[in-house]
Amino acid sequence: xxxxxxxxxxxxxxxxxxxxxxPAVLAFAAIVATGGAxxxxxxxxxxxxxxxxxxxxxxxxxxxxxxxxxxLLARHLAGLFVGVFLSGSVLVLLIVxxxxxxxxxxxxxxxxxxxxxxxxxxxxxxxxxxxRFGGKIDSARSHTLASVLKIRSEAAAxxxxxxxxxxxxxxxxxxxxxxxxxxx
Amino acid sequence: xxxxxxAVDGPLIQRRYVFGLLLRLxxxxxxxxxxxxxxxxFALSRPxxxxxxxxxxxxxxxxxxxxxxxxxSVLAYALLACGSTSALCVxxxxxxxxxxxxxxxxxxxxxxxxxxxxxxFRNDDQIQxxxxxxxxWIGTLRHDRQRWLATMKDAxxxxxxxxxxxxxxxxxxxxxxxxxxxxxx
Numbered sequence: 001x002x003x004x005x006x007x008x009x010x011x012x013x014x015x016x017x018x019x020x021x022x023p024a025v026l027a028f029a030a031i032v033a034t035g036g037a038x039x040x041x042x043x044x045x046x047x048x049x050x051x052x053x054x055x056x057x058x059x060x061x062x063x064x065x066x067x068x069x070x071x072l073l074a075r076h077l078a079g080l081f082v083g084v085f086l087s088g089s090v091l092v093l094l095i096v097x098x099x100x101x102x103x104x105x106x107x108x109x110x111x112x113x114x115x116x117x118x119x120x121x122x123x124x125x126x127x128x129x130x131x132r133f134g135g136k137i138d139s140a141r142s143h144t145l146a147s148v149l150k151i152r153s154e155a156a157a158x159x160x161x162x163x164x165x166x167x168x169x170x171x172x173x174x175x176x177x178x179x180x181x182x183x184x
Numbered sequence: 185x186x187x188x189x190x191a192v193d194g195p196l197i198q199r200r201y202v203f204g205l206l207l208r209l210x211x212x213x214x215x216x217x218x219x220x221x222x223x224x225x226f227a228l229s230r231p232x233x234x235x236x237x238x239x240x241x242x243x244x245x246x247x248x249x250x251x252x253x254x255x256x257s258v259l260a261y262a263l264l265a266c267g268s269t270s271a272l273c274v275x276x277x278x279x280x281x282x283x284x285x286x287x288x289x290x291x292x293x294x295x296x297x298x299x300x301x302x303x304x305f306r307n308d309d310q311i312q313x314x315x316x317x318x319x320x321w322i323g324t325l326r327h328d329r330q331r332w333l334a335t336m337k338d339a340x341x342x343x344x345x346x347x348x349x350x351x352x353x354x355x356x357x358x359x360x361x362x363x364x365x366x367x368x369x
Contacts, residue, residue, distance in 0.1 A: 017278075017281035017282070017284065017285045020277065020280070020281040020284060020285075021273055021274050021277045021278070021281050024273050024277055025269070025270045025273045025274065028266070028269045028270070028273055029266040029269065029270065032213075032216070032262055032265040032266050032269060033262050033266065036258045036259075036261055036262040036265075037258070039220075039258060040254050040255065040258040043254060044250060044251060044254050047247075047250055047254075048247050048250060051243050051244075051246050051247050051250070052243075052244075052247060054243055055239075055240050055243035055244050060232070060236070060239045062232070063231055063232065064228065064229045064230060064231050064232055065228045065229075065230075065232065065242075065243065065246055066224075066225060066228035066229040069228065073221070073224060073228075077217050077220065077221055080217055080220070081213055081214060081217040084213050084216075084217075084265075085209065085210055085213045085214075088209050088213065088269075089206055089209065092202065092205055092206060092209065093202075095277075096197055096202055099196070099197060099280055099311075100196050100197055103196050103284075103311050103314055104196055106314060106317075107196070107313050107314050107317040108317075110314070110317035110318050110320065110321045111317050111320065111321075113321045113324075114317075114320045114321045114323075114324040115324075116367040116368045116369060117369065118368055118369065119369055129281075129284065130284075133284055133287070133288060136288055136291045136292070137291065139291075139295060140291045140294050140295055143294075143295050144325065144368075145368060145369075148365055148368045149365075149368070151361075151365065152361075152362050152365040152366070152368075155358040155359075155361045155362045155365070156358075156362045158354075158355070158358050159355045159358035159359045159362060161355065165347070165351070168351070168354070172336075172354060175336075175358075176333065176336055179329055179332050179333055179336075180329070180333065181297060182325055182328075182329045183294075183300060183322050183325035183326050183329060184297065184298070184299045184300065
């Protein structure tokens with residue numbers, strides 16, 4: 001029997017997260033649609049004027065209507081491209097800035113957690129997916145803090161004495177069990 | 185808590201990734217405008233009639249047909265550009281959305297009390313420092329947990345001696361634990 005090489009398991013990462021990608025897709029679609037609408041309005045007005053003017057001029061040195069509006073069309077198409085691309089670029093930079101800020105705050109909060117600070121809020125952007133993610137991190141941190149504080153108060157109560165040996169042993173074992181449940 | 189210090193472990197979002205996204209967006213929009221040009225070119229490049237009256241009427245009538253021609257061509261442009269930009273967004277942004285989704289799952293698992301594994305993203309994924317920071321936190325917690333359990337086990341070893349010594353050592357261990365846990369606030 002042939003020995004098959006063991007496949008290395010990759011972490012499963014989903015490609016589509018509508019909560020994060022959805023608003024970005026809608027924003028880009030809005031930019032394209034707005035650009036198209038403005039282009040339509042401007043070109044329609046300009047072409048109407050140009051064709052009317054060309055028809056009453058009485059001298060027709062062109063083979064097709066395209067020859068009349070060639071430069072005008074090129075200018076408007078260039079304007080459409082520049083407008084949509086610049087708006088799209090600003091949106092990309094905005095998304096990157098918001099992501100950098102929000103995730104940067106989440107990274108800082110996790111680093112602070114490693115140093116024992118589990119109570120200071122993450123403080124990422126309050127809106128959108130990044131804000132929700134910051135809330136999840138805060139929730140995990142406060143869950144850990146609650147566990148640690150519970151264990152700590154139980155340890156203090158046990159250390160203070162005045163408990164029967166049987167009860168002490170039971171609570172000692174329970175305390176060990178609780179400690180084992182931290183970051184399993 | 186100080187400001188973002190993510191630069192210590194490398195950038196959250198690489199500059200190359202941002203430039204790649206802008207470049208693809210540029211090509212995408214240029215393609216859309218190119219398609220719009222082709223549609224309008226074919227609509228407007230029909231030869232005009234040879235005689236004077238024919239040209240005059242063709243140009244006057246063109247004004248009537250201009251709006252539907254433009255409407256159809258702009259609609260085709262908008263649909264194509266929106267479709268391709270959406271596909272591009274999904275393809276590019278999954279390098280941020282994917283790791284975020286994965287981290288959310290792990291945080292949910294952590295909260296539910298399930299065994300938490302260390303997080304690793306794919307090589308070309310963005311926001312890598314997030315995984316490192318999470319692993320650092322979980323690693324520190326596990327290290328502390330082991331130390332606390334070791335302190336308790338150490339105290340239990342004295343139970344082989346007399347009851348009084350055992351209890352005293354256990355209480356001493358508990359006080360040590362309480363002091364050690366005080367760093368968490």
